Amino acid sequence: MRLSTVILPIHRWSEGQKIWQRAEELGFHAAYTYDHLSWRSFRDQPWFGAVPTLTAAATATERLRLGTLVTSPNFRHPVTLAKELMTLDDISQGRLTVGIGVGGVGFDATALGQEAWTPKQRADRFDEFLPLLDELLTQPVTTRQGQFYSAVEARNIPGCVQQPRVPFYVAATGPRGLKLAAEYGQGWVTYGDPRGPADVPVDQAPAVVERQLGKLREACEQRGRDFGSVTKVLLQGSTAEQPLASLDAFVEWAGTYRDLGIDEVVVHWPVPDSVFENDLGVFERIATEGLRQLG
DSSP, X not given: OEEEEEOOSOSOHHHHHHHHHHHHHHTOSEEEEOOOSSOGGGTTSOOOOHHHHHHHHHHHOSSOEEEEEXXXXXXXXXXXXXXXXXXXXXXXXXXXXXXXXXXXXXXXXXTTSOOOOOHHHHHHHHHHHHHHXXXXXXXXXXXXXXXXXXXXXXXXXSOOSSSSSOOEEEEOOSXXXXXXXXXXXXXXXXXXXXXXXXXXXXXXXXXXXXXXXXXXXXXXXXXXXXXXXXXXXXXXXXXXXXXXSOHHHHHHHHHHHHHXXXXXXXXXXXXXXXXXXXXXXXXXXXXXXXXXXXX
């Protein structure tokens, strides 16, 4: 099992770079950031762009993998996003992972002036968005006409450092998203039950993920894909579970999900006075000792 973290893009870089460098020092496999224009309780607080933040992090670190968790069509277009991802993969010397999903109904879902999309509308767009992004990142020249997204002789030269392209970790729980994950994803991301922490008792949370894994397996079988070839990632923070309360709590939590088949768990870097408030000393001890204690 691997342990990674999410570092919110809320710090001026003079401070933020220290956190990304510390994440590498602590031995995290990867550090991700959210690709939003603003987010929940941080809406009226500092919030910086994901791609520039990851670019800066790439120059401030050497080994740490970097990525979005997740980017989406909410305010992105595949043509421009592909160019940014290709460039970021180059700057990081092949350390980029692209977490990607349909997007949600948060503040930035309407920031460009559009009405909030329904779940079906988001899925319809993602059905075009992901295949086009895949083509843009694997071909030097792309032309494709779609209902929502098109490319006309869009060039991405020299291509990604990682071949045939940067890995996609597809966030999905529904049948359409899981089908795309099985077809295009090097990894799959879940944050557990999409209903939220108030609706799922702690003791039932693992069963939710277990059912999702079963559906992913079915999607892979339908696609003729080896289920074992897909990295399974659990993003912590959307359930009532409290794995960062102590080292023992983390070991029990991570062990439970490892036994279900999760390959990588992702925890949030502590943010004081927020939903992600946790003791930094405990967090750093989890980073350095947690996986060793799993055995």
